[in-house]
Amino acid sequence: MITTANIKNGVNVDQLVETIGAVQGNPELAKFEFRTKNNWIEGGHCVSSMKSFYGVGQEDTSRQETFTMECDHPNVLLGEDKAATPVEVVLHALGSCLTGAMVYHAAANGIDIEGAESSLKGGCDLHGFLGLDPEVRKGFDGITVRLKVKSDASEEQLLNLAKFSPVFDIISNPTPISIEIVK
């Protein structure tokens, strides 16, 4: 007998249901730790690499490739513009995560997503970063996302699905960051 995997929106729904069942059977499987190493090059230019992570009760052994990505700053921010700025990278992570969350949860709920694209904007005022005004935020004062989706589901349904995004939670709610400086 030939069986066909139940794929919706590019997501293997059978595997998704299995994952939910496995986590319900053994809550420890749900614990993940993601890691990134970052190396300074010069000025505001850095390169990161990521490969290992922990999840499903063990150190991952499936990932073969080490991913690398850079950050730099444009000329007006004293960089050489060799890569996107860290704040643009945050928008990339957010856009990808909102979309991915919407697509996965749509698949789990039997909702077809035929297409999705988004544009994200974040504003900031350098008085914060430059230390010229302690009342001004160093980061974005806010982010706006316009997510265009081709689907029969309603805007409200799609928004509720997108809000399962981990990066949406990380940014919109306070996330504690502990920094240890080592000489």
Place this chain on the structure above:
Amino acid sequence: MITTANIKNGVNVDQLVETIGAVQGNPELAKFEFRTKNNWIEGGHCVSSMKSFYGVGQEDTSRQETFTMECDHPNVLLGEDKAATPVEVVLHALGSCLTGAMVYHAAANGIDIEGAESSLKGGCDLHGFLGLDPEVRKGFDGITVRLKVKSDASEEQLLNLAKFSPVFDIISNPTPISIEIVK
């Protein structure tokens, strides 16, 4: 007469001082807007591009290149592992931004940074993302950063400089995100 630019840690300190002076003279120059476009490919696989931004009182015309970067998910999270996950990308942005902020502010304060590398970790529990427990966060429950710096400055000084990071602010404090779904 030949003059040499005053460079420290790869940062043009003369230009940095000029920038601070310009912002103090005309606060509108400090307003920036960064943008990213994101396109869904399938499942949890997306690609972003970034080029245009607004700053220093005008639309930027200096950036020649459009930067692109992808996100995907590993096999255990039902992806094809073609790129880092959005949450790993957040760690990349944070590590780069903490380092860049430290390096820029060190340069402005006459502090030499001879080297810097960091390792970042973020933990999460899939009960949140999967919607199995509303009490569990969808994103990281916390991030730890170990930043190794070669410098004569004290750990405390370096930590205070790193905390000028815009991405540190974006993540550690709530940042409002407005999402518009368009069909």
